[in-house]
Amino acid sequence: MSAAHSQLVWVLFAAMTGLSGVHGTAGASGATQHQLAMNAENEGEQLFGLISPTAKLELKMSGPLSLVTLDFSREAGDVWGDIRKDFSIPDLDTHAVAVREQALRKNKRMVERMLMRSEPFIYYIAQECAKRGMPSELALIPFVESQFNPHARSPSAAEGLWQFIPSTGRQFDLKQNKWVDERRDLVASTRAALDYLTYLYDMHGDWHLALLSYNWGEGSVLRAIKKAEEAGLEITVDNLDLPLETRHYIPKLQALKNLIQSPEKFGIQLPEFPNKPYxxxxxxxxxxxxxxxxxxxxxxxxxxxxxxxxxxxxxxxxxxxxxxxxxxxxxxxxxxxxxxYKPPKPTTSYLVKKGDTLSEIAEQFDVKVNDITRINGLSKKKPIKPGMKLSIPNTPKPGSWES
Known part of the structure; x- marks a missing residue:
């Protein structure tokens, strides 16, 4: 899907359902808000995507990681039933949640497609939350962030189920090069997202504040908390000065939680995914x-x-x-x-012709100059010469996924 097409799909979906996220610059240095699409209350265009946490972030894995209990007495059932058993974030019952619930009811077909799209991933993510002792509501975040589309790309260059922008991906050791982009990798990006959420929970000791920070950035939320404290206000979501998209982030997640909890109230039948690895x-x-x-x-x-x-x-x-x-x-x-499977032969022979250069030969075979130099023992004292036979390392040739 092209970036333009992807953006159009997101704008249409967000305008209908309000299911869009926004992340601001984390850390104490500033609060840059990215904007994606109009939500159910015409809040304006909002881009979505994680923003890098404070540079040189040191993760502290206390808090929800201190104890993991595996309950082998549970019946296999379906994945949704198992997720419901581990809901533990305090519920919200507000007008904003009701608005998001109504949006879900009005767009049943799109919601059903989104639920079906989660099949290859939802069990794994829920299990990773359980292993860390984290609330299972967190497994629903990709519904808000990407509609469970691993190829989703925002105008702010956020990618994957969890919508990491490049800088945040690098901060959490997600490889990004011409061969791989681990922001789209299920295992790597889920590890990174849960690491980030753990860090945020350890910072605040409160999942609502952690979710706000995930969406807007911890630096921005800390400044909002300080402002509320200076005004003598209790630190609650309602008392924080938040941008509209961030204020509605938790209601979006709550509406999805309510859908999973009681799908019959939404007139939706959850797809039957077995509670086992895909x-x-x-x-x-x-x-x-x-x-x-x-x-x-x-x-x-x-x-x-x-x-x-x-x-x-x-x-x-x-x-x-x-x-x-x-x-x-x-x-x-x-x-x-x-x-x-038989891998290609490790090397190919090449006879150097007059006028050849190492860089041209490397480009011809799509390999690195250093690899040719290393394999053939070349150096400044031993350059290539016409008639010299070189060994060129073989690798599978890149191409299109569609081929």
């Missing part, structure tokens, strides 16, 4: 051309692409990513295909 992880320490893997497994390339949106190309380069996610229903076929 995918398995396959570890590889060699490059993989996923087009060939799909061919050997007898499946469409899209089956692999669906769970690996962080890969920018249909090639998994071991130097940048070593884990492939595959649906459980296709895992046997894909593993069988991997047993037949």
């Amino acid at each position: 995918f398995v992880k396959i570890k590889r320490n060699t490059d993989l051309d996923l087009r060939e893997v799909a061919r050997l497994a007898g499946i469409e390339l899209g089956v692999i692409r669906k769970l690996n949106p962080g890969l920018n190309q249909p090639v998994m380069y071991a130097a940048h990513s070593d884990t492939l996610l595959v649906p459980i229903e296709y895992s046997d076929r894909i593993n069988a295909g991997l047993k037949q």
Whole structure:
């Protein structure tokens, strides 16, 4: 999907439902608000996307990470039932929540499509929240941020389920290069988002304030808290001077929580997702051309692409990513295909011609000059010469995911 098309879809959806997020600059240095789309109360255009927390942030994993209890007595059931059992953030019952609930009722088809889109991801995210002892409401945040579309991209360059902008992604060790963008990677981005939320909860000791900070930035929220304290006000959401989009962020999440809690009140039937893993992880320490893997497994390339949106190309380069996610229903076929997979020969021979330069040869084979130099023992004292036979490292060729 093009950036322009993606933005149009977001504007239309946000105007209908009010399901859009906004994140301001975190840290004490400033409060830059990004804006995305009109919400249900015509609040104006608001861009969404996480903004980088304070530079050189040191995460403290106390608070909700101090104790994890696994309850093996629970019945398998469906994923929504398990999520409901771990709701623990205090509820809001306000007019703003009622407005968001009405928006959901008016747009049932779009909500149902959004729920269906969460199938490959929701169980994993809910389980990651449970492992950390975090409220299961947090697993619903991607509904607000991206409508559970891992390819969602905002005009502020935020990407993925959790909508990290580039600087925040780097702050939380999410790789971003021509091979991978881990802001779109389910496992990496979920780890980063829950790390950030943990940091915010440890800062405030309150999930509502943590969610406001996630949306607007901790620096901005801390300044709003200080302003309220100086005015002698109790520190509640209603008493904080917040931009409209941030003020409505928690009501949006609350409305979705209420939908999951009582879908019959919304006239919506939740899709039946089993409370079990959707995918398995396959570890590889060699490059993989996923087009060939799909061919050997007898499946469409899209089956692999669906769970690996962080890969920018249909090639998994071991130097940048070593884990492939595959649906459980296709895992046997894909593993069988991997047993037949033959990686390309490690090198190709090239005979240097008059006028050749290392940079031109490297560009021709889509490799790095340093790799050619290292493999062939070249140096300033040993340059290339016409007639010299070079070994060129082979890697799967990049291309389009659609090929």
